[in-house]
Amino acid sequence: MTTASDWVDAFLADPDRRLDLDRVVTTSSGLDATGILAILADPRLGPDIGIHALSDLMRPDGSMYFDAIYGAFHGQVAIRNWLIPTMALIDFVEFVPQHPSDEFAHADGTTSSVDEWQMWAVFGDDRIPLPKGVSVRHYADGWITWNADVYDTGPFRVPPPEGAEAPELPAPPDTEWHTTAPVAPSSGATALAWLEERPADGSTPSGLSHDDIDAIVHHPVHGADPEIVTALMHPDATYLDPLFGEFTGRTAIRAWLGDVMPKVGNVRFDTIGPTLFNGSCSAVEWVQMGIGPNGVAHPMMRGTSVRRYADGWLTYAADYFDTAMLADPRIVDAGRIAGSTLTAADLARYRSG
DSSP states (O other), rough: OOOOHHHHHHTTTTTGGGTTTOOOOOOOOOOOOHHHHHHHHHHHTHHHHHHHHHHHBBBSSSSSSEEETEEEEEEEHHHHHEEEEOOOEHTTTEESSSOOOOOEEESOOOEEEEEEHHHEEEETTEHHHHHHHHEEEEEEETTEEEEEEEEEOGGGSOOOOTTOOOOOOOOOOOOOOEOOOOOOOOOOHHEEEEEOOOOOOOOOOOOOHHHHHHHHHHHHTTTHHHHHHTTEEEEEEEETTTTTTTESSSHHHHHHHHHHHGSSSSEEEEEEEEEOOSSEEOOOOOOOEEEEEEEEEEEEEEEEEEEEETEEEEEEEEEEEEEGGGGOOHHHHHHHHHOOOOOHHHHHHHHHH
């Protein structure tokens, strides 16, 4: 059986093949998420060679790579011809993991992974922080079939200082996604009892399993209730939001959510692909829908949410999406139709703090 190290050995033995952007690799690695992630983390590759390896691991047909700036590319050749030249243009950007990779096994034998990272611009000894992001990958039959990188492109679209040059970026991608309306996860009797009698101060863990906590957090009604969600949070929990910033501590998170959630209007988060959960981490890819008075759903922005659990607490939440999408008139209209009352003052109040 081929190991990750074997695959890298064979890949490095033929360096000339990396010069051919139109080649098609048709031999599967035979590896699952664990093995393919081991290939991508192999120190012999490095970021410049690693993107060639990543391209070779994309399934020849039926694979998809989505990037928040450039949109979706389908099939190994199209992905390779976009990914390699584009990454060469930003070779000064370093991707620093924020957590170890999380892996997820599915009943049909396929696997998935989630990686959270922060970009840094590195110029000599200078390191400039750039947005944080997340990669969700799905694997089947030894191939990567899905790679979606979601991050905030807004900071990249700010005009540079006078006299400086910056690459011209395309407009935010208008990618069509196959989505499904959220279905309420099943909760056990213990979770239902907790919902009825939950303590107001949240001074002790809920006593719920991580499965039950995750089911409540992703419930379309309970998961939108700031009081319920924050009652499950550790007192020192963290919440990352690209629009409003980073919040530390259950008290600060509750005050923020309690303020902004009633102002977002009637929205729904339709899911893209499977909901991932491995006992300590969950991830959901979604499209936010603005629901009008007539019940019609209007697509807004695409995002990915990650939640982490430990010792009976929700300890971490991160919502990744592109704030640049908020300038799109269609999204502005969708928010208005849904009844959003959020204002620039709401944003400034938190960002300035």
